[in-house]
Amino acid sequence: MIDAIKLRILQGDPIIHDVRNVSLPKLFRGLPTIERVACPDDCKKCVEACPTNAIKLNPVSIDLGLCVFCPLCEEACPEKIIHFTNDYHIAAESREKLIVTKETKTISAEKASKEIKNYFGRSLKLRQISAGGCNGCELELNALSNVNFDMGRYGIEFVASPRHADGVVITGPLTRNMTKAIEICYEAVPKPKIIVLVGTCSISGGIFQNSKEIQRNFLEENKIDLFIPGCPPHPLTFINGLLDWLDRK
Amino acid sequence: MISLQVQNNQSFRLDEIPFLDKHKFTDSVAEGLTNGYRMIGLFPLHKNMPHKIISALVDSDAASLHLIGGEFQKDKLEFESLANQFPQTNYFECELAENYGFIPINHPWIRPVRKQSTVLGNKPYQFYKLEGPEVHEVAVGPIHAGIIEPGHFRFQCHGELVYHLEINLGYQHRGIESLILDASTNQRVILSESIAGDTVVGHTFAHCSTIESLAGTQISLRAQVIRSIVEELERIAMHLSGLGGVANDIGLAIVASSYGRLRTLAINSLAEISGSRFGRGLFVYGGVRYDFNDENIRQITNKLEVVKNDSAVINNFLFSSTGALTRFEHTGTVSKDFAQQIGLVGVVARSSGIESDTRIHFPYGAYRYFPVSLITLPSGDVFARARLRALEIDESLRFIFEQLENLPGGEIKINVGSIAPCSGVISIVEGWRGEIVHTAITDEVGNIVQYKIKDPSFNNWYGMNLALRETAISDFPVINKSFDLSYAGHDL
Numbered sequence: 160m161i162d163a164i165k166l167r168i169l170q171g172d173p174i175i176h177d178v179r180n181v182s183l184p185k186l187f188r189g190l191p192t193i194e195r196v197a198c199p200d201d202c203k204k205c206v207e208a209c210p211t212n213a214i215k216l217n218p219v220s221i222d223l224g225l226c227v228f229c230p231l232c233e234e235a236c237p238e239k240i241i242h243f244t245n246d247y248h249i250a251a252e253s254r255e256k257l258i259v260t261k262e263t264k265t266i267s268a269e270k271a272s273k274e275i276k277n278y279f280g281r282s283l284k285l286r287q288i289s290a291g292g293c294n295g296c297e298l299e300l301n302a303l304s305n306v307n308f309d310m311g312r313y314g315i316e317f318v319a320s321p322r323h324a325d326g327v328v329i330t331g332p333l334t335r336n337m338t339k340a341i342e343i344c345y346e347a348v349p350k351p352k353i354i355v356l357v358g359t360c361s362i363s364g365g366i367f368q369n370s371k372e373i374q375r376n377f378l379e380e381n382k383i384d385l386f387i388p389g390c391p392p393h394p395l396t397f398i399n400g401l402l403d404w405l406d407r408k
Numbered sequence: 409m410i411s412l413q414v415q416n417n418q419s420f421r422l423d424e425i426p427f428l429d430k431h432k433f434t435d436s437v438a439e440g441l442t443n444g445y446r447m448i449g450l451f452p453l454h455k456n457m458p459h460k461i462i463s464a465l466v467d468s469d470a471a472s473l474h475l476i477g478g479e480f481q482k483d484k485l486e487f488e489s490l491a492n493q494f495p496q497t498n499y500f501e502c503e504l505a506e507n508y509g510f511i512p513i514n515h516p517w518i519r520p521v522r523k524q525s526t527v528l529g530n531k532p533y534q535f536y537k538l539e540g541p542e543v544h545e546v547a548v549g550p551i552h553a554g555i556i557e558p559g560h561f562r563f564q565c566h567g568e569l570v571y572h573l574e575i576n577l578g579y580q581h582r583g584i585e586s587l588i589l590d591a592s593t594n595q596r597v598i599l600s601e602s603i604a605g606d607t608v609v610g611h612t613f614a615h616c617s618t619i620e621s622l623a624g625t626q627i628s629l630r631a632q633v634i635r636s637i638v639e640e641l642e643r644i645a646m647h648l649s650g651l652g653g654v655a656n657d658i659g660l661a662i663v664a665s666s667y668g669r670l671r672t673l674a675i676n677s678l679a680e681i682s683g684s685r686f687g688r689g690l691f692v693y694g695g696v697r698y699d700f701n702d703e704n705i706r707q708i709t710n711k712l713e714v715v716k717n718d719s720a721v722i723n724n725f726l727f728s729s730t731g732a733l734t735r736f737e738h739t740g741t742v743s744k745d746f747a748q749q750i751g752l753v754g755v756v757a758r759s760s761g762i763e764s765d766t767r768i769h770f771p772y773g774a775y776r777y778f779p780v781s782l783i784t785l786p787s788g789d790v791f792a793r794a795r796l797r798a799l800e801i802d803e804s805l806r807f808i809f810e811q812l813e814n815l816p817g818g819e820i821k822i823n824v825g826s827i828a829p830c831s832g833v834i835s836i837v838e839g840w841r842g843e844i845v846h847t848a849i850t851d852e853v854g855n856i857v858q859y860k861i862k863d864p865s866f867n868n869w870y871g872m873n874l875a876l877r878e879t880a881i882s883d884f885p886v887i888n889k890s891f892d893l894s895y896a897g898h899d900l
Contacts, residue, residue: 162725166662169718173669184676184707186683186698210595227598229689230697243683287555291582293896295605295686298649300555305668319553336524336579337558340550366598369590372583390688391605 173306178398181247188228188243189393193219193261196240208235211365223249223257223266223388224362250387250400257362257388268385268404275384278351279325280405282314285355286324288344291373292331295391296358300328308394315401321345326353326384330391332360332367335374342377353384355401358391365390409439411465411474416770417621419833422453422849425462425477430487433463433478440465440474441494446751448473448836448845450500451507451860455589458485458508464834464847468769473834489515496751499870502527522578522899524560535574538564543571546881550579557895565881573876573884575869580899588859593693600846601688604863604897606649608684609635609642610839611861611897612691614846617772617835619693622848623825629774630818631695633811636774638678638687640804641708643840644715645674646892647797647804653889654794655726658735666722673711680704695821705812716805723798736791740875740887743788752871754842754864756891759796760788766838780807793890827854839864841894863897 175181183189198219206214209232213225219240221232233241251257252268259266270276289297303310304317318324321344333341345352356378359365367373387400402408410432412425428436441447449464459480466473480487489512491498501512503521505528512518518527527533537545543566550558558579564572588599600615601608613635620627652667675685681704682690682697690696726732742752747760757764761784767775768782783799785792832849842864849858872891876884 163662166666166722166725169721170662170666170669173672184679184683186681187679188683188689208594210592210598228684229594229598230683231594288551289555289557289580291580291896292557293580293602293605294557294894295602295608297555297557298606299685302668302672305672306665307669307672317555331580332582334579334581336522336581337550340558340579344551360602366595366602367582367587370583370587372581391686393685 170306174309175307178308178395178402181395183245183247183393185245187245187247187393188230190246190249190266191221191226191241191243191259192263193221193259194240194242195261196238198238198240202237204235204237205232205241208232211359211368218260221259223259224254224386225359225365225368226388227359227365227390247393247396248399249389250385250396250403252385252404254362254383254386257386268400270406271384271404274351275353276406279353280407283326283401283405284316284318284324285326285328286321286344286348287317287328287330288337288341290329290331290337290341290361291334291367292358292360296330296360299391299394300330300357300397302394303397308398310398313398313402313407321347322349324348324352326355328355328357329361330357332364332370332373333375333377335372338374338377345377345381354381355385355387356383357387357397359388362386362388409443409474410436411440411476414473414475414834415471416473416766416772416836417617417833419621419624419828419831420475422830422832425475427460427477427479430478430480433476434488434490436476437463437465438490438493440476441490441497443467445474447497447500448843449834449847449860449862450497450504451847452858453832453849454851454857455586458510461504466770468764471770485509486511486513488513491515495749499866520576520578522581524576524578535562535576536564536572538566538571542566559895563876563881568880568882570876570879570881570884573873575873577869577895577898580896582900584900585859585861589856597691597693603861603900604894605686606646606894607642607839607841607844607863607897609639609687609691610837610844611846613639614835614837614844616691616693617837618833618846618848619827620824621833621835622827622831622850624828625694625822625824627695627822628818628820629777629816631820632773633778633816634696634700634820635691636778637808637811638681638690639837640807641674641678642687644801644804645671645678646840647801648674648715648719650797650889650892651726651794653892654790654886655732657886657889658732660726660729660732663722663726666718670715670719670722673715677708677711680707692821694824695819697821699820700812700815709809709812712805712808719798719801727795727798733791735886736794737787737789739790739883740879740890741787741789742871742875744786746874747788747871750870750874751867753867754838755793755796755800755840756868756871757842758784759792761786764843766836766843770836772835772837774811778807778811790886790890827856829854841865841892842868861900863894865893865895865898868893869898
């Protein structure tokens, strides 16, 4: 017993008290910025370097729903106008908002409807479904419950049964072999219910967008409430996305 | 035994491989396995020419790989199964049958590998079923209680006792092996980072090694050391995660949360050097993208000092707790003999007393100059698998501290030449779970026409089936966590 108490003392105070303002390592690749500088004629080096076709030209834009947050475009740009900042606030409620242009300074999720806030504002239980997720997103979602991030303090928790859940969190590009299981699980969640997509794979298919083994009809048939981009998203991106959306301080 | 003998990461010309007829092929493979070699691959040289296959065997005593070619009649893809005599070939034969339509004659148990419900073309697959009074079946998954990857488990039970467990995978199948063939250079690295997101470093290391070997490129010593440091960081992070999981599954919350706290430090160390908590973005063909400097060395050393000091206290608490030991000892045991027969690898094999560690037996990169110690434990139970991971954390920390103090100078990245035509290479890396094998084969113009990936989970899932036999079903979670296998790495 004494030893257990000693372990607890050793634990110290590892919790991140202010999840809104954390300074992540300089190399961390979060929200990209695009400088207001004209590109050289016919230059498409960033587009060619991008492994997931996330970049469009005239004007330059990066779709964070497709971006795998590798540094290839930043390296390829001869004018150095693309730069990944360590800003982890990149979750949004609409797919369009994930498209970063020269005008984009910040991304934050619009507040949810009054109904959603009434139902889930102070208690939100989620059922996670891994549908081809490589275990990167899954590990980061698990990390949300550890002593550093402790998402439970906001009343947001992951639960085992879809019957106990208020919504589903989907990771992975949605493999064909998981199609049936996703439908059954979503059906088992009582209404009203939400869908949160975590990670580039689930938002767009990401690096697997051209695979014959994925089947993404479920996403076309249902309304998506929140998009959390990243490869994998930082746990703080997830927490802040939900807090913004639920209009929590 | 007729074979082509090569070493880890040594590229070879395809015409050097001896191709034998089907009888000589199976005889030669059987001879190698009788000598104590272990199978690491069985697949066609070219995706579109399934009648020419190679079998790759490893000989850990001589640090050599043996390639045996087999040429079959195009309309008669069948051979006498070796699985009855050598159970380790069982699953490789199932995979060959599923992917290319081979028929292993007299195979004891053709199972689906990634196709889930069908075998041998379109034959429906039936789970093994126990019958009799008071026996019952428990079906779990694909979606499990926690935040983990999907897989389906069928237990055949009598009361609490499990007589047979069958694991049905494939839910994570994304078709990575074929995507790599069509991918651009940039896409290939990202794809290999996504084979198993918990083993980003291990798989990307193996992938980059295949390309560099095929191009005849020797990366700088500094880049080799940086690669090994991050590989050990990944090992520390995931071993801490696994120990936390094992503690959690026996309800020891304080230990689970303490290991979780240390894991955060380990993966944040990876973020200091790569920008990603999983090491994404660090590996490039020809070396690494980011370098160590005084600042990030200081950051990482400070974090790892905490890991070192605190993990000693936590380990001591966990491994002297009677409650924990009662749950760990003699639970989910795999004997050394069984482990050898079915070809287990990595942490699971070493916990059953098998001396198997790629870093030592098939040394590559920095491990050739700066070796690590081999650690094994004899008991083969949950205790051994947990304790071994604690010991490996200490050894990895030692390696990292030593290397950070004496980093060799030099460039971190050099240009990679063009890929050799009509060649192949096998790259083996000891990921945190165990042996990762990547094989690449090129055509006349140097395009990759076959890419084969073997995650250690491919070997080890079957070990868990056996570990569960005649064990209480309530011990399943802790046994499962002690194996800590990948679904994505298996399903590809």
